[in-house]
Amino acid sequence: MLRIVALLLIIPFLELILLLWLADRVGWLPTVGIIVGTALLGAFELRREGIRCWRRFEETLRRGELPTDPLLDGLLILIAGALLLTPGLITDAVGFAILFPPSRAGIRAYLRRRLARHLRVTTDGLSFSSGGPFDPFRDGPSGATGTRSGAQDDVIDVEFRETD
Numbered sequence: 001m002l003r004i005v006a007l008l009l010i011i012p013f014l015e016l017i018l019l020l021w022l023a024d025r026v027g028w029l030p031t032v033g034i035i036v037g038t039a040l041l042g043a044f045e046l047r048r049e050g051i052r053c054w055r056r057f058e059e060t061l062r063r064g065e066l067p068t069d070p071l072l073d074g075l076l077i078l079i080a081g082a083l084l085l086t087p088g089l090i091t092d093a094v095g096f097a098i099l100f101p102p103s104r105a106g107i108r109a110y111l112r113r114r115l116a117r118h119l120r121v122t123t124d125g126l127s128f129s130s131g132g133p134f135d136p137f138r139d140g141p142s143g144a145t146g147t148r149s150g151a152q153d154d155v156i157d158v159e160f161r162e163t164d
Contacts, residue, residue, distance in 0.1 A: 015088030042084030
């Protein structure tokens with residue numbers, strides 16, 4: 001939580017310094033043009049990637065699979081949209097990096113690994129690790145994992161297939 005608060009304080013300060021520096025070098029009008037241009041380009045790309053993600057979501061559901069990749073992509077596209085709507089060059093660069101499918105795939109794989117460390121399937125459903133709430137910036141759970149009261153410690157790997 002402290003890291004998030006620090007980012008919320010530091011990023012706007014860095015954005016302001018960068019925008020003032022850029023305006024001093026190229027002028028205010030080109031700087032505003034860059035900000036508006038990246039916002040328009042970001043909105044266009046956001047719409048395109050959002051539609052593509054929705055189609056993958058629907059296709060995955062039609063095949064009867066869990067849409068984990070499209071859901072994570074949708075979350076990342078939402079985050080990218082928030083970053084692209086925030087005026088600034090740093091947030092725009094990060095937003096465009098998230099929108100770019102190859103880099104988004106890498107971020108999605110990282111999030112999947114982080115979530116896998118904090119979730120496990122037991123015989124009575126999902127449980128979370130005792131390492132506290134999910135924090136993507138922390139290195140895994142603190143050690144022991146906990147399950148709900150009365151849950152068994154055995155993990156069963158199950159694959160479901162639909163047959164005719």
